[in-house]
Amino acid sequence: METIHTADALRLAELQKKDAAISGLKTRLAAVPRELEKLEVEFARKKASMGAAREALLDLQKRKKEKELAIAEAEEGIRKHQRELNQVKNNDAFKALLGEIERDKAAKDGLETEVLLLLDELDKAAGADSAMQAELRKAQEVRDAEAGALESSGRALAAELAAAEAERAAQAGGIEKGLLEKYETVRASRAGVAVVPVHEDPATGKLSCGGCHMALTPQKTLDVKKSDTFAVCPECRRFMYLERTIYG
Numbered sequence: 001m002e003t004i005h006t007a008d009a010l011r012l013a014e015l016q017k018k019d020a021a022i023s024g025l026k027t028r029l030a031a032v033p034r035e036l037e038k039l040e041v042e043f044a045r046k047k048a049s050m051g052a053a054r055e056a057l058l059d060l061q062k063r064k065k066e067k068e069l070a071i072a073e074a075e076e077g078i079r080k081h082q083r084e085l086n087q088v089k090n091n092d093a094f095k096a097l098l099g100e101i102e103r104d105k106a107a108k109d110g111l112e113t114e115v116l117l118l119l120d121e122l123d124k125a126a127g128a129d130s131a132m133q134a135e136l137r138k139a140q141e142v143r144d145a146e147a148g149a150l151e152s153s154g155r156a157l158a159a160e161l162a163a164a165e166a167e168r169a170a171q172a173g174g175i176e177k178g179l180l181e182k183y184e185t186v187r188a189s190r191a192g193v194a195v196v197p198v199h200e201d202p203a204t205g206k207l208s209c210g211g212c213h214m215a216l217t218p219q220k221t222l223d224v225k226k227s228d229t230f231a232v233c234p235e236c237r238r239f240m241y242l243e244r245t246i247y248g
């Protein structure tokens with residue numbers, strides 16, 4: 001099979017162009033879910049990194065609550081011991097109660113100082129947390145907008161692909177069956193490209209295969225210039241044509 005002479009040469013060259021376009025559309029369409037997944041992963045990573053600020057805030061709130069409970073307990077102790085002061089007759093017991101009250105008061109003072117320090121830390125932590133939350137909301141908006149754009153471009157690509165496949169089927173229907181089968185066989189083994197225009201070196205005029213770049217022999221050069229003719233590349237078996245011959 002050195003040359004293929006066929007009235008369907010132009011139709012087959014056009015079919016190859018449609019197949020190349022379809023393959024490009026499929027590649028772009030397949031990239032859409034991967035891009036969406038990437039957006040989700042990036043957002044989840046951002047969200048996780050922001051969780052630390054929230055944790056710190058919650059921890060401080062918990063510690064503050066514990067201190068406040070301890071203060072309430074100290075106050076209760078003071079009140080209880082003060083009530084007891086009114087009932088004791090014995091001087092030693094009276095002194096002991098006063099000592100208890102002093103200890104409770106000192107403990108309460110210490111706790112109140114700690115609460116003040118915690119309030120300061122809480123202020124800062126709350127600020128950091130709300131800044132993080134605002135950043136997260138913004139990141140979410142960006143993610144949603146990008147995902148929306150990706151989804152709509154996916155829908156447009158799917159529609160374009162369906163239209164291209166319908167056109168391709170119509171184009172294939174006009175081509176002789178045996179030739180179409182040969183085309184499909186080569187296409188399957190050559191990364192989807194069976195029909196290639198030969199490349200013409202603008203300086204030397206030398207021709208080479210548009211698929212594997214092998215230089216054409218003088219005989220192939222003559223073959224490819226015949227009308228309605230593909231020359232078969234001895235290297236990659238693709239059907240080569242000269243643009244100006246097929247489209248001229």
Ligand SMILES: [Zn+2]
Pocket residue numbers: 209210211212213214233234235236237238
């Ligand atoms: Zn070749």
